[in-house]
Amino acid sequence: MILSHKTWSVYIIGVALVLLFLTNISIGSVSIPLAKVVATIFSFNDGSDTIASIIWQLRVPKAVTCVLAGAALSIAGLLMQTLFRNPLAGPDVLGLSSGASLMVAFVLLIGTSSASYLPAVSPWSLAVAASLGSGVIFLIVIAIAHRVRDNTSLLIIGLMIAAASGSLVSVLQYLSKAQDLQAFVIWTLGSVGGTHWSEILILLLLLLIGGTIAITSVKALNAWLLGDNYARSLGINIKKSRLMIVLATSLLAGGVTAFCGPIAFVGLAVPHLIRLLIPTTNHKVLIPMVSVGGAALLLLCDIMAQVPGSSNILPLNAITSMIGAPVVIWVVMRSRGVKM
């Protein structure tokens, strides 16, 4: 059987996801051979040896977090690009991550004085606060987007909102205690290593809710590509589907930001990388594919963040930006300006 380019791409992305997942687990301050990783995972050996406990206590949660966060951010990015019909929209670009950061800053810097990373704050309250933060910013951006019709202005407004909430965060930082500040600064660098199973469960739940809303909105999302008026003429309830998309995006972006920090560029870049491999505008294909692709990309970024043979870990945001920035430049150059 001859496979089409499209089918091949799907298989390649799928295989890459599995390989990256296993590699991600094997790499770290202690290097674990792939064979051992596979053996441990597939025998569900949670025995007492150190390797097994490293794998189950540290590495697997981190890899699973990568998968969930990558998928969630990429779906959020795709939804935003479609909603604004703007190829440069993304949770970090339009200020959603900043909104979440602001709320997290409130919780972390004002709430407690514990010095530990992700302190005694309940993960639920963090998730709720971050989702609320991104949701509110999203609604503000939409309200403004309704008045300014062109893409460039929207991006500039998104940047300004991000800057404004960023400055509020700085004020909070200035006023807060040193220990809290350190935890917050580490959080802003982005990390997938600080999550425990309880947080992963929340992340999974948010991904499932957000993903389900996205999948059940494929009709509206596809029609949205034609513009509000055409979508309406095809029987799409614009207000309702916009609200659903805002809800899904806020849950997805807010949840990830709560537990992993404001991870830059993944949501923006992955939809473009996937469209490059699988040229389609159909969200029925795009949503599953960007979630797999986003998971794979974040696993790769996390692998790159591990300095080989050392316990040093580079900030995740440094790596994602390194990959994301060229993608943005490429998008702008290819479309000769900011348009979809």
Next chain:
Amino acid sequence: MNRAPLTTKNLSIGYPGLPVLFDDLNLSLYKGKLVCFMGPNGIGKSTLIRTLAGMHHPLKGEVNGISNRNIAVVLTERVNAGMMTAKELVSFGRYPYLGWKIKMSASDISKIDEAVELVRIGELLDKPIYELSDGQMQMVMIARALAQDTPVLLLDEPTAHLDLNNRVEIMNLLRRLAKENDKAILVSTHELDLALQTADLVWLATPQKSVRIGIQEDLVLDGSFDQVFQFKGFDLKTGKVKQEPYRKTGIHLIGEGHAYLWTKNALERNGFHIEVAAKLKLGIKTNEEKTAFEIQIDSYREKFGSIEELLNFLSKY
């Protein structure tokens, strides 16, 4: 059978807080008729179309027949969606009939094929839409509207920005769809020439915020068009730009058919006027695709092979 699938009753449209655009409209679209909605730019044609399509709330009154299974639209906004193919774009016409899974049935697919055949865009289907020319894109958008399988088609300036060839093609297509497929079609346009030749009926937007309805020929003769468009140097009754006979010379033109018309056009454009008893006589002889011109002034005669040579001679006369 309901022959008027779209009607309005005492409809007033516009934007809240701004002057009303149209007031108290009672309009009907009939199946099998191509209606051209004409008026100068900015008078509110697009707003009326969007109101009829249910995308814009009326200020007063009502529109009967708003439903995505009754009305399909082609708007002025350009669809700009990356690598969407023409076929995908056409298939959006089936969306009102699909559930959230957007799974097409055999009948959906046959409706799409039918629309593609009617508009004759078979060879464009696999192209991404950014590769389509403006004219091709407009044909694809019309196919999309047809795939929606509605009695009514509303098109907002479908021939804007197109060259003459594409404009004629689109208007002919719409006329065919009205006649052969029994569609009720409303086309807004500010381009007179095509509308005058293709419409079954004209809706003319007047400065009095109403719409005058009539056969285009009647509206030409009673001066309605002149009143609305405020022509500057264009004589609608002759269909030509007004020419001032700035040369004092009258010419007695003898001939027939197209050669006569175009020679007359050239002479008038150059300031001569046609006068039956003129001293200067110009005869046109056409045989086997060759046209010859002969000038006779008293006993002087000269022959010319083209209108250009003729004009060169006359300008020195």
